[in-house]
Amino acid sequence: MQFHHNGYVSEDPRVLPAQGYGVDRAEELPDEMDVLIVGSGPAGMIAAAQLSMFPNVNTRLIERRPHRLKLGQADGIQSRSVETFQAFGFATEITDEAYEITEMSFWNKDPQNPDNIVRGARPLDDEFGISEFPHLIVNQARxxxxxxxxxxxxxxxxxxxxxxxxxxxxxxxxxxxPVAVTVEDTEGNQRVVRAKYVVGCDGAHSEVRKSIGRTMTGDKANHAWGV
Structure with a gap:
């Protein structure tokens, strides 16, 4: 038996009360902020999701597209990623709408004709049981x-x-x-905003990386393959 001192109101427990900068949050991009996230891909969105739990940190997320992503570029979701979804409370929902993988066929370059691909291995998806969560196919935009x-x-x-x-x-x-960031709207108008921290989540060809004089470390390959 439970007693609610002020009565009980049924509400969505996922919607937390607005606090700090979340109260009357400015609709327009402000001139100053604590954290500026650049790019609304997976890295940028998960950073924003985590920082949304810290209402005393003024966080903004900019994206060059004029709207949300409509068609993803990588729709295969590893089991470890679904574990992350569970931490954010939506693993069950997204699993219900996704296609679950149980085995895969890999396609690689044909050694006899490099312009073509041929089917190779056809393994079980998770033969070693690395996770209790499934491997999914779902639109990255979702x-x-x-x-x-x-x-x-x-x-x-x-x-x-x-x-x-x-x-x-x-x-x-x-x-x-200390960080002065030049941004440009869809009509070509530029302005400068200032931040304490800038988080570069703008992909493999990151302009943020270039701005701080860094280069990408690692290898890349350009060949045809499929799964």
Missing amino acids: VLDYFARFAKQGPARITPDYGWAFIGLEVSEEGEY
């Missing part, structure tokens, strides 16, 4: 939708600022907001 929902329902009420492209940044040694 995965981002779930992280976006979590970010919006968190106390900080984070939503992407669509239509803002990252142009470049300069880091100063002084001031509360």
Whole structure:
């Protein structure tokens, strides 16, 4: 038996009360912020989802596209990723709408004719039982939708600022907001915003990486294959 001192109101437990910067959150991209996330792909959206639980951190997320992603580029979801979905509370929902993989056929370059691909191995998906969660196929855009929902329902009420492209940044040694970031809207208008931290989640050809003088470490390959 439970007694509710102020009565009981049935509400969605995933929607947490707005706090801090989540209360009356500015709709327009402000001039100053604590954290600026660049890119609303998987890395950017999961960063926003996590930071939505810290309402005293003023976090904004910019994306050059004028709208949400509609068609994903990588729709295979590993079991370990579904474990992450469970941590954010939507593993069951996304599994219900996804296609579950039990075995796979791999296709690689034909050694006799490199312009073609041929079928190779056909293994079970998880023959060693590395996870209790399944391997899924679901549109990457739907995965981002779930992280976006979590970010919006968190106390900080984070939503992407669509239509803002990252142009470049300069880091100063002084001031509360030492990073000056030049951004551009869909009409070509540029402005400078300032942040304490900038998180580059803008992909393999990251402009944020270039702006701080870094290069990508690792190898890349260009060949035809399929699964």
